[in-house]
Amino acid sequence: MAKQQRSGEREQRWRDLIARFAVSGLSVRAFCQRERVPESAFYAWRRTLQQRDLEATRAAPAFLPVAIQRPERATVAETCVDLPGGVTIRIGEATSIERVAALVRALRSSSEAHA
Structure with missing residues (x-):
């Protein structure tokens, strides 16, 4: 359980880091130097998170709630x-x-x- 929690925390930390990069206006190299993270780890996590997000959208159920209403009686002039x-x-x-x-x-x- 502790390992899963640490893994989830690590994923969230990388998601936050990548979100900050997106608004930083810096190159990947400059951002990674500023944040003191290896570029290779940045690219690997970015790819991993993109794949996870894509798989999550594909795996999400496609059912939507539907409300069936009786048609109103047609008014006849x-x-x-x-x-x-x-x-x-x-x-x-x-x-x-x-x-x-x-x-x-x-x-x-x-x-x-x-x-």
């Missing part, structure tokens, strides 16, 4: 025509103009027959 005698005709938006025209003709002929 309709036109209402109130006729004498308490009759109401509702015409939905999907009704063709030909069907409406046929309905009007039928109503006219029905009212003329009763007149």
